[in-house]
């Protein structure tokens with residue numbers, strides 16, 4: 095049981111965590127922290143948090159679990175602001191989509207990565223943001239990846255694992271760099287492609303007509319381009335090394351596709367489409 099949970103950034107990810115733990119009866123008090131009063135007051139009205147402070151030091155005082163659910167660009171200053179205010183038994187974790195950058199932020203802010211910091215990433219989300227978008231079932235049957243370091247305290251790790259299991263999630267562990275490579279391929283690259291496709295169509299002269307006739311496939315493929323642009327700018331920059339490599343590799347694949355098209359190589363196209371369909375049918379609907 096978490097006695098007092100401090101949520102730094104009460105949006106989709108932080109709000110959904112608080113809601114899920116409340117439903118599970120796994121948390122006593124929830125204290126929120128953020129910049130916008132209206133969002134924090136709404137979070138109290140919705141019963142997501144019990145009270146709030148706009149001061150990070152005050153929000154983490156007395157907490158035994160601290161969850162950072164901010165855009166990646168705000169993590170380092172949040173770590174700095176909590177220095178000297180954390181109770182000795184507090185565990186810190188986060189939900190940031192890139193782990194190497196958050197670990198580096200913690201190292202810069204504290205001078206070393208604290209043993210009671212357990213980096214994490216719930217593989218769950220929607221294209222909505224803010225506390226209004228949060229819901230208790232977000233993590234049910236979804237994966238959460240924890241990326242502990244050799245110095246991470248084992249008991250802190252167990253406490254974060256237990257927290258996510260209480261939300262209905264399946265918890266796995268991965269090395270930091272491996273996490274960032276895998277997520278560059280499965281999440282960050284698709285977001286870049288969706289943003290770039292929609293943007294390039296929107297800049298075409300006939301864009302009204304293009305969007306008017308956009309059907310289900312376009313909607314499915316581009317839903318994630320409605321995600322929060324600031325959050326995704328931060329994710330892309332924070333994972334730019336792994337993501338840059340994926341993007342270059344994929345650009346080569348696109349050139350191959352264009353070559354197959356211009357030479358009328360139907361066999362090549364069929365081979366690519368059949369392989370892709372088989373892979374998607376095998377993996378995606380199972381997770």
Ligand SMILES: NC(=O)c1ccc[n+]([C@@H]2O[C@H](COP(=O)([O-])OP(=O)(O)OC[C@H]3O[C@@H](n4cnc5c(N)ncnc54)[C@H](OP(=O)(O)O)[C@@H]3O)[C@@H](O)[C@H]2O)c1
Pocket residue numbers: 102103104105106107108128129130131133134163164165166167168189190191192215216217218219220221222223224225322325329
């Ligand atoms: N959305 C997803 O699908 C998803 C999935 C997995 C992981 N994540 C990760 O989870 C984290 C949070 O994402 P989210 O989807 O929950 O975003 P969100 O709904 O926009 O919530 C983020 C919250 O952080 C606060 N905030 C924003 N900028 C801040 C700043 N500079 N300083 C202090 N507070 C700030 C905002 O509240 P105020 O405006 O009141 O400050 C907002 O409520 C990100 O690191 C993201 O990479 C997201």
